[in-house]
Amino acid sequence: MATVDTLRFATAGSVDDGKSTLVGRLLHDSKSVLADQLEAVRRASRGEGPDLALLTDGLRAEREQGITIDVAYRYFATPRRRFILADTPGHVQYTRNMVTGASTAELTVVLVDARNGVVEQTRRHAAIAALLRVPHVVLAVNKMDLVGYQEGVFEEIAEEFAKYAIELGVPEVTAVPVSALAGDNVVEPSARMDWYGGPTVLEHLETVPVAAGPADAPARFPVQYVIRHGERRYYAGQVASGVLRVGDRVTVHPSGETSEIAGIDVLGTPAGAAHASQSVSLRLTDQRDIARGDLITAGVDAPTLTQDVRAAVCHLADRPLATGDRVLLRHGTRTVRAVVRDLGGADRLAVNDLGRIVLRTAEPLPLDDYAVSRRTGAFLLIDPADGATLTAGMVALTAPV
Numbered sequence: 079m080a081t082v083d084t085l086r087f088a089t090a091g092s093v094d095d096g097k098s099t100l101v102g103r104l105l106h107d108s109k110s111v112l113a114d115q116l117e118a119v120r121r122a123s124r125g126e127g128p129d130l131a132l133l134t135d136g137l138r139a140e141r142e143q144g145i146t147i148d149v150a151y152r153y154f155a156t157p158r159r160r161f162i163l164a165d166t167p168g169h170v171q172y173t174r175n176m177v178t179g180a181s182t183a184e185l186t187v188v189l190v191d192a193r194n195g196v197v198e199q200t201r202r203h204a205a206i207a208a209l210l211r212v213p214h215v216v217l218a219v220n221k222m223d224l225v226g227y228q229e230g231v232f233e234e235i236a237e238e239f240a241k242y243a244i245e246l247g248v249p250e251v252t253a254v255p256v257s258a259l260a261g262d263n264v265v266e267p268s269a270r271m272d273w274y275g276g277p278t279v280l281e282h283l284e285t286v287p288v289a290a291g292p293a294d295a296p297a298r299f300p301v302q303y304v305i306r307h308g309e310r311r312y313y314a315g316q317v318a319s320g321v322l323r324v325g326d327r328v329t330v331h332p333s334g335e336t337s338e339i340a341g342i343d344v345l346g347t348p349a350g351a352a353h354a355s356q357s358v359s360l361r362l363t364d365q366r367d368i369a370r371g372d373l374i375t376a377g378v379d380a381p382t383l384t385q386d387v388r389a390a391v392c393h394l395a396d397r398p399l400a401t402g403d404r405v406l407l408r409h410g411t412r413t414v415r416a417v418v419r420d421l422g423g424a425d426r427l428a429v430n431d432l433g434r435i436v437l438r439t440a441e442p443l444p445l446d447d448y449a450v451s452r453r454t455g456a457f458l459l460i461d462p463a464d465g466a467t468l469t470a471g472m473v474a475l476t477a478p479v
């Protein structure tokens with residue numbers, strides 16, 4: 079599958095920590111941007127359908143309507159792997175950019191300036207990585223040239239960050255001492271830091287295991303379109319997670335009706351199975367009343383059908399969100415009305431605030447925990463007045479508020 083050798087990653091750092099320099103160094107020293115490879119990456123990501131998941135898709139669609147998200151996607155490849163980099167500016171007010179960039183990333187590179195060590199922004203970046211459940215975090219301790227390439231400086235920063243990240247529940251941190259400017263440990267191992275025995279940034283990016291196989295995730299298919307062809311109906315959309323196979327018993331939500339997959343078409347060609355992020359159309363063995371916005375699922379891990387949504391949130395809009403606000407909630411291909419019941423004790427959320435929320439929706443939604451599925455466990459809140467994106471949410475149904 080195309081996703082196996084593609085790593086999506088994001089960068090985060092405060093202004094002037096050296097993000098642009100690091101990315102430039104990575105591209106330059108790895109001599110990675112070969113035209114034909116670039117084309118191959120494009121084709122691969124096209125094959126997977128739109129390559130960014132719900133949060134990002136939603137935000138991109140809303141971009142003109144309210145807020146500016148400065149995320150540039152760069153595609154590059156080395157002989158060992160393809161990369162999609164979500165590159166975001168580091169200003170304090172751009173937490174929302176990091177949320178967007180990291181929402182689909184399998185790895186985040188958090189930069190710190192070796193002279194400053196772990197600062198408030200670094201803690202925030204670690205918190206967001208934990209919130210978004212980015213599986214791998216790289217701590218790049220940059221500008222080692224300005225601290226005499228001292229092992230002690232690196233060790234102290236790496237330890238402080240690791241302690242903090244573990245408390246937050248970040249599953250894995252790899253710390254690398256680098257000088258983006260001089261090129262130490264970015265692509266080539268540094269002769270000036272022979273005390274360091276770990277991988278360079280690029281080596282780590284090339285070898286880190288790509289997220290737990292999509293096959294493990296529950297099978298989820300949000301219906302984007304219903305295509306009528308004579309008597310037959312085809313349900314088109316993008317597989318959000320897991321694998322659907324011909325012959326699978328499926329349940330349609332919210333109706334709860336069941337059927338069986340009679341056929342799968344991938345780009346007009348019949349296929350035996352459809353994997354996460356493939357755009358496909360399904361045919362079922364029974365006539366069912368299925369509409370855009372419905373969710374087709376297979377397997378034993380059923381989503382929870384509920385009108386009470388508990389979630390972790392990052393507020394993205396300049397206008398605040400308050401208890402009692404009436405909003406639209408977009409989940410997959412479905413949009414429903416909802417009211418904000420509780421904001422974890424806070425009166426309101428301001429731009430860039432991270433918080434907790436309880437919402438009551440007008441209709442039941444089939445939800446997964448974000449921990450189970452980063453696609454079907456995510457949603458956006460939208461202002462019904464003008465369609466502007468307000469808040470990104472990560473479902474945590476059993477979490478306390």
Ligand SMILES: Nc1nc2c(ncn2[C@@H]2O[C@H](COP(=O)(O)OP(=O)(O)OP(=O)(O)O)[C@@H](O)[C@H]2O)c(=O)[nH]1
Nearest residue numbers: 093094095096097098099167168220221257258259
């Ligand atoms: N000495 C030294 N300077 C560095 C290093 N990396 C970056 N710099 C310098 O630090 C300054 C900021 O680097 P940038 O790459 O522009 O910083 P940034 O984090 O990308 O900033 P934004 O993208 O604007 O948020 C520039 O003057 C770089 O030349 C390094 O490893 N050593």
